[in-house]
Amino acid sequence: MVALNAFKQFNAGAWVIDTEGTTSARRLIEMAEAQGLPVDEVKKHVFYSRVIGTADLIATIEEGHKFVKKYGLKFIGVDTL
Numbered sequence: 380m381v382a383l384n385a386f387k388q389f390n391a392g393a394w395v396i397d398t399e400g401t402t403s404a405r406r407l408i409e410m411a412e413a414q415g416l417p418v419d420e421v422k423k424h425v426f427y428s429r430v431i432g433t434a435d436l437i438a439t440i441e442e443g444h445k446f447v448k449k450y451g452l453k454f455i456g457v458d459t460l
Contacts, residue, residue, distance in 0.1 A: 380395070380402075380407065380410055380456075381393075381454070381456055382394070382395045382407070382425050382454055382456050383407070383410055383411055383414060383416065383421070383425065385453060385454035386416065386420075386421060386424055386425055387414065387416060389453060390424075391424075391451075391452070391453035391454060392424040392425070392426070392450050392451055392452040392453060392454070393424065393425045393426070393452060393453070393454040393455070393456065394425075394426045394427075394428065394443070394446065394447070394452050394454070394455045394456070395407065395425070395426070395427050395428070395456050395458060396428045396430060396436070396439060396440075396455065396456065396457045396458065397427065397428065397429050397430070397458045397459070398430055398436060398457060398458060398459050399458070399459040400429060401458060401459055402427070402458050403427070404427040407421070407425060407427060408421065408422070411425075424450075426446070426450070426452070436457075443455070
């Protein structure tokens with residue numbers, strides 16, 4: 380997953396926004412383990428949000444700038460639109 384690559388290559392925080400329920404926080408951890416990444420660090424720097432519907436997605440993104448600034452995120456990925 381690209382979010383894990385951003386963490387691994389650039390030591391940058393990432394935020395995954397899932398619109399269809401095709402990803403999960405647990406799956407991100409499984410992928411991190413498979414890549415040999417430090418899971419505790421991934422949990423601190425890779426964030427996951429599940430949104431349901433367009434209104435929820437818009438609200439999440441509108442409030443997201445606070446989240447991005449607070450955690451210094453460098454990557455935002457929207458999984459399936």
